[in-house]
Amino acid sequence: xxxxxxxxxxxxxxxxxxxxxxxxxxxxxxxxxxxxxxxxxxxxxxxxxxxxxxxxxxxxxxxxxxxxxxxxxxxxxxxxxxxxxxxxxxxxxxxxxxxxxxxxxxxxxxxxxxxxxxxxxxxxxxxxxxxxxxxxxxxxxxxxxxxxxxxxxxxxxxxxxxxxxxxxxxxxxxxxxxxxxxxxxxxxxxxxxxxxxxxxxxxxxxxxxxxxxxxxxxxxxxxxxxxxxxxxxxxxxxxxxxxxxxxxxxxxxxxxxxxxxxxxxxxxxxxxxxxxxxxxxxxxxxxxxxxxxxxxxxxxxxxxxxxxxxxxxxxxxxxxxxxxxxxxxxxxxxxxxxxxxxxxxxxxxxxxxxxxxxxxxxxxxxxxxxxxxxxxxxxxxxxxx
Numbered sequence: 001x002x003x004x005x006x007x008x009x010x011x012x013x014x015x016x017x018x019x020x021x022x023x024x025x026x027x028x029x030x031x032x033x034x035x036x037x038x039x040x041x042x043x044x045x046x047x048x049x050x051x052x053x054x055x056x057x058x059x060x061x062x063x064x065x066x067x068x069x070x071x072x073x074x075x076x077x078x079x080x081x082x083x084x085x086x087x088x089x090x091x092x093x094x095x096x097x098x099x100x101x102x103x104x105x106x107x108x109x110x111x112x113x114x115x116x117x118x119x120x121x122x123x124x125x126x127x128x129x130x131x132x133x134x135x136x137x138x139x140x141x142x143x144x145x146x147x148x149x150x151x152x153x154x155x156x157x158x159x160x161x162x163x164x165x166x167x168x169x170x171x172x173x174x175x176x177x178x179x180x181x182x183x184x185x186x187x188x189x190x191x192x193x194x195x196x197x198x199x200x201x202x203x204x205x206x207x208x209x210x211x212x213x214x215x216x217x218x219x220x221x222x223x224x225x226x227x228x229x230x231x232x233x234x235x236x237x238x239x240x241x242x243x244x245x246x247x248x249x250x251x252x253x254x255x256x257x258x259x260x261x262x263x264x265x266x267x268x269x270x271x272x273x274x275x276x277x278x279x280x281x282x283x284x285x286x287x288x289x290x291x292x293x294x295x296x297x298x299x300x301x302x303x304x305x306x307x308x309x310x311x312x313x314x315x316x317x318x319x320x321x322x323x324x325x326x327x328x329x330x331x332x333x334x335x336x337x338x339x340x341x342x343x344x345x346x347x348x349x350x351x352x353x354x355x356x357x358x359x360x361x362x363x364x365x366x367x368x369x370x371x372x373x374x375x376x377x378x379x380x381x382x383x384x385x
Contacts, residue, residue, distance in 0.1 A: 003073040003166055006081060007066050008141070010297050015058060018258055018296065022053050025259045036270055040263040044279075048266070049259055051285050061290050068112065072141070073166050075158045077148060080134050081105075081141035082162065087116045087128030093196065093377055094130040094169040096159055096187075100178020101304055102265040103360055104140050104294040105133045106287070107177075110366035111373075118374060126381070127374045129173070134162065136179065138303030140294045151310040152179065153318075156186035164194060173377055175199035177361055179307065185346075188323035197324040197349075197380050199373055201361045203337045205229055221338040229335055236271060236334070239264075243308035251302025261301055262292050272359035274332035282364045326350030326376035330357035330365065350376045 032042045068083050083105060086092070095115075099107040112131055119125025137155060138144035150158075163172045173196045176184035181200045188198045209222050210229045218226065233240075242250050254261045266279070266288065275282045295301045325346040329336050331354060342348050352372050357365035 003071050006070045006072045006141070008062050008070070010058060010062060014297060019053065021258050022049060025049065025257070027259075036267070040267040040270075045259070045263055045266065048285065048288075049262065052262075052289060056286065056289050058293060061286060061293070065109075065290075073162070075161050075166065077145060078137045078150070078158060079143045080137070080158065080162060082132055082134035083112070084167070085112055085116045085131045087130045089117075089119060089125040089128035091126075091381065092116075092128040092130045093173050093381060094132065094163065094167070094171075095173035095175065095373075095377070096132045096134065096163055097362075098134070098155075098159070098174070098176035098180030098183045099136065099139075100176070100180045101139075101307070102268050102291075102295070103178070103363070104291050105135050106291045106294060106363070107360060108133050108362050111362045111370045114366065114370040115373065118370075123371075123374060124378075127378055129373075129377075130169075132163065132167065132172075134159065135294075136183075136304070136307070138306060139300050140298055144303045144306075149310045149314070150307065151315045152182035152307075153186045153190065153316055154310075155183045156190055159183065159187055160191045160194060170194075171196050173197055173199070173380070175201075175373060177201035178204075178359065179311075182311070185318060185321060188321045188325070189318050192321075192323050195323045197326065197377060198321075199326045199328065199350075199376050201328050201330060201369075202333055202335060202359075203327075203342065203346075205233075205335060206337060206341055209338075209341065219338070219340055221340055225336075225338045225341075232334060239268070240308065243305040244312040245309070247305035247309050248302065251305055254301045254305075255299055258292075258296050261296055264301075265292055265295065269360065272334050273364055274330070274356055274358035282358075282360075287363065320344075321346045323347060324349045324380070326352070326372070328352045328354055328361070328369070328372040328376075330354045330359075330361050330368075332356065332358040333361070334359050352376075 031038055070083055072081050097108045114121050115129045115131050118127045135142035137150050163169050171194055174184045174187050181202050184198050188195050209226050270279050273282050325348050354368050362369045
């Protein structure tokens, strides 16, 4: 399949079905707390769903998204949807941006203008990028056949083919957070000859530390990291356990109930963001709903959850990464890695502590995120052909 132009065009039948389901929601019994300790706050969720029904307009949002050049192509049996926005200025660096779960390509929407046309935003115009933002297989408008399972390493192979064979780039940069960090690291590990450099905002859960059998050999920083992660898993990790063991069972409910899907995703944004107890300190309702709609309209929550299973059961071990690596650590992200481990396992050349922002970095703090990406890649521009 050659690269084809793509525009989002959701049918009225799908939107009408969604409206009916929202209006006929069967609300769960349970404590109506003003806090979130039991899960998604019912009071907030009801107000949020009322906005969804009465004020939110998908077609307006769809039109705005279609202002960006979008495409589809088949790579090894997987139909990949991606944004491809050419940079302005001299010799832009091609870069692939990989999102995670439960976000989507929406994660990077705010930084597209800054990275592709930095001169318009007071940055150096020669620091522009050709931005490629694919939807992970089984996420959004990227379809994943029922017969195929993919893990982070497999996706890295798809991205390498997309960037080199489909788009014709000889070398490129890559960045990612959450699941996107894993994909980006496998890209660098498996295909270092194609990578200019990689930029990460996290490295996921470092299993060699967290589940180490030789705790006494860990540094003080690694011991603290281990304790932090174990506490986080006990308080926040239930979603990860079920999605990596029984994703299909969960998928039935979330695929059938838009409010159930909404609650599942909103809770993660609330818990993992630097929002100081109010989601709308960081995001508008429309931003949050756009991301939720990407899952609902494509019925992709089941296939997106499935990657947790594949990463748990079939992901190959990764070795040391030799590609130059930049780390931007946002202060309120959920799991901040110890620098010693990063230095031992990646070719760390850039380490930046960002004073604010949580897990959904480019959505929460787009200017800080874009500035660090620009700063990091500035020294690699001589490698671009």
